[in-house]
Amino acid sequence: MAVEQGHAHSDDLLRGKAVDALSPADRHLVTTLVLGVLRWQIFLDQRIRSLLKKPNAKLDAEESIALRLGAFQLLFLDRIPAYAAIAESVELVLKAGHRYASGMVNAVLRRFARFDSSDQGLGESAVQAHPAWIVERWASNYGAESANAICRHGQAQPKLTVRLESAEAEQELMEAGIELAPGELLAGARTIVSGDVTPTAAFVEGRVRIQDEGSQLIGELAAASFDRAEKILDACAAPGGKTLILAERNRLAHIVACDENPQRLEQLSNRLAALGPRVECRLADVTVLEEEALFDAALADVPCSGTGTLGRNPEIRHRLKPEDLSRQAERQRAILKATLGAVRPGGRVVYSTCSLEPEENERVVAQVLAETPGARQISLEGAIDSLLATGALTAAGADGLRSCLLPDGALRLLPGATHTDGFFIAPIEKLT
Secondary structure, three states, rough: OOOOOOOHHHHHHHOOHHHHHOOHHHHHHHHHHHHHHHHHHHHHHHHHHHHHHOOOOOOOOHHHHHHHHHHHHHHOOOOOOOOHHHHHHHHHHOOOOOOHHHHHHHHHHHHHHHHHHHHHOOOOOOOOOOOOHHHHHHHHHHHHHHHHHHHHHHOOOOOOEEEEHHHHHHHHHHOOOOEEEEEEEEEEEEEEOOOOOOHHHHHHHOOOOEOOOOOHHHHHHHHHHOOOOEEEEOOOOOHHHHHHHHHHHHHOOOOEEEOOOOHHHHHHHHHHHHHHHHHHEEEOOOHHHHOOOOEEEEEEEOOOOOHHOOOOOHHHHHHHHHHHHHHHHHHHHHHHHHHHHHEEEEEEEEEEEOOOOOOOOOHHHHHHHHHOOOEEEEEHHHHHHHHHHHOOOOOOHHHHHHHOOOOOOOOOEEEEEEEEEEEEEEEEEEOO
């Protein structure tokens, strides 16, 4: 209900105290139900409507959610008996005070239970689980095959990836019964096959961090691009995963990590506290920074639509509107301009998003460069070679990244083409 009403994000709620208090099995079930319903909501609503006696009837939010929860379990979860899924959904509407709707919920879900999911074309329905306007954009920009692959990726449970501080940290996890698989791109990344890392000392003490491999890659590529930088600006730093990588790879640099949200800054400060005075956390809107041409390098990992992360943040598809893209792009251009202004001549800025939309990616870079004499876009190929040489990047990962380089040297990772979330990364050099 909180997500439906726009009051909260699923990720925040699923990491909250109420969920943490559950047993591991119940915590996993809650996560599966919440994220699964949000991923398949558009598809489920279409099926539910087709089974109503009056397909255009108005349903209250509690009724819709109860129906979605039951329908999701019936179609996608094979360990929950049909009678239990139906009974729980009926109980939910009764507890919500919608006694008159209990018969409707029972009848609709009983019809659902008679479906054979193997006949539902659920593989093809991944497209139907996304807003049509988004799918049409992806097909126009990347082709129908890539659009379908992006949709399929958005419906899958994302891999849980961790970043290891050392081989000793990995050994600790293995001794705790955590089964790990090697990362596909980065040598320091591992995918969790089974087990829960959160209770381990290695995780609690920060020697193991949960972070998507694509997100780690942005930090690694930025750090490789900032070689020998003494003062680095992280323009939009929270929650701090990329800041930690910058600090790890640029050990002599002083880093200024900015965020304009006080609550996020507090969380960022707590997370980076162990790094001491060489990382300064600052409450600041980077578009009005007082410093000019003082930094050797900067990372502008800007707020964006997040369309590259729909598997991880499924509610985005229900909230995003076409007009939001131009609004986001305006803010992104302002951040990139300001960040370029804060970097000295000869310095570099790495611009990145977790968006798949050209308006937020290459068009932002092109428009800012057109308005910024003395700056040019450069290729990430050198940074890829550097990461391969230091052993941070696997040989297969380097080959895969080179195949994703755009003609201008920027990197675009499309979900489905790679196993990661979707990202765009472009380095810019300030000449004068």
